[in-house]
Amino acid sequence: RFPLVTIEKGQGVHDESDPRFAEDKILDTLRRIKGVGPNVSTIFYYNSILDWPFYRLHHEFLKHPEWWLRGRDGKVCRRTGDGSFPNHTDLLVFDFAQAAVRDFWASECLSMVQTGFVDGCFSDVATDVPCGAGEAYQAGHTLVHQQLQARLGGGVLVANRAYSMPGVGAAMIEYFSADEDSIRTLMGVVEQGKMAVVH
Numbered sequence: 001r002f003p004l005v006t007i008e009k010g011q012g013v014h015d016e017s018d019p020r021f022a023e024d025k026i027l028d029t030l031r032r033i034k035g036v037g038p039n040v041s042t043i044f045y046y047n048s049i050l051d052w053p054f055y056r057l058h059h060e061f062l063k064h065p066e067w068w069l070r071g072r073d074g075k076v077c078r079r080t081g082d083g084s085f086p087n088h089t090d091l092l093v094f095d096f097a098q099a100a101v102r103d104f105w106a107s108e109c110l111s112m113v114q115t116g117f118v119d120g121c122f123s124d125v126a127t128d129v130p131c132g133a134g135e136a137y138q139a140g141h142t143l144v145h146q147q148l149q150a151r152l153g154g155g156v157l158v159a160n161r162a163y164s165m166p167g168v169g170a171a172m173i174e175y176f177s178a179d180e181d182s183i184r185t186l187m188g189v190v191e192q193g194k195m196a197v198v199h
Contacts, residue, residue, distance in 0.1 A: 004197065005033055006043040006122050006158075009052050010085050021056040023112065031117040041119045041156060044112040048105070048141065048159075049125040050081045051092040057108050061092065067101045069093040069133060077131035093130050096140030106148040113155055120156025121148070122172070127161050158197050163189050170195035 012018050012025040023044075030042040051058050061067060069077040069092075081088040095101050109121035126145060129138055146167035149157045158170040163185060165171070171189050176182045176198035189196045 002041060003037065003039065004041040004043060005030070006045050008045050009047070009054070013054055013085060021059075022052070022054045023056050023108075027112065027115060027117060031115075034117050042117060043120050043122045043156060043158060044109060044118045045122045045124065046108055047081075047124040048096075048144070049093055049128050049130055050079055051094065052081065052085070053087045053091070054085075055108075057105075058092075060104070061094070064100075064104075067095055067098060067104065069095040069131060069137065071131040072134075077133070079130055095137065096144050097134075097136035098140070102140060102144040102147060105144055106151065109148055109157070110151060113152065120152060120158065122158045122160070123148075123162075124160045126159035126165065126168075156195070158195075163194075164192065168194070170197060172197040172199055174199050 007026040007029050009022055011022065011029055013022070018025065026044055030044070033040055033042055046055065046057070051061050071077050077093045078090045079093055081091055094105050112118040112121065123145060142165060145157065145159050145162065145165060149168050156170055157168055158172050159165060159168045160172045160174055162168050162171045171194050173182065173185055173189065173196060186196055186198065
C-alpha cells in the first residue's frame with residue numbers, strides 16, 4: 001500500500017467563477033497536496049479516447065482536424081462520455097495511428113510532470129477501440145502508452161484496464177469488488193510486474 005492521489009477531469013468543472021482549464025485546476029490541487037504530504041504520489045488524469053472540452057488539450061486539438069479519428073465511412077468519430085460532466089456528448093477522439101497525434105497526446109502528461117508537482121499520469125479508457133477503428137489505430141493506441149511510459153522513466157503511468165499491455169508499469173482495475181474474478185485479475189496484473197490500482 002502507498003499514498004496515491006488522482007485528481008479527476010471534473011475538478012472544479014461546475015465552479016462558474018473559475019474559468020481556468022482542467023489542467024490548471026488539477027495542477028493547483030496537486031500542488032496543495034504535495035505541500036501537505038510531499039511523499040504522496042500525485043497523478044494527473046486524462047482520457048486516451050475522449051477529448052473532453054474543458055481541457056486546454058481540447059482547444060489545441062481543435063486546430064488540427066486532420067488528427068481527429070474517422071470511422072471507416074470517413075465521418076468524424078464522436079463519442080459520449082460520463083453524463084455527470086457538462087458537454088459530455090459528441091466528443092472528438094484522438095487518431096493514434098498518426099505519430100503526430102501520439103506525440104501531442106503524450107506531451108500533455110509530460111508537461112504536467114515537468115511542473116514538479118505531478119508524479120505521473122492516469123490514462124482512462126486505455127484499451128478501447130472507438131468507431132470500429134482498424135489495426136493501425138489499435139497498434140498506435142498501445143504504442144502511445146508504451147512510448148509515454150518510456151519517456152516517464154520511473155514515473156507512473158496508470159493505464160485503465162490495460163492488464164496485459166506490455167511496456168506499461170501500472171494498470172487500474174475499474175469496478176473492483178470482493179469476488180473471485182477481481183482477485184484473479186489483480187493477481188494477473190501483479191504477476192506481470194505491474195503496479196495495481198483498484199477502484
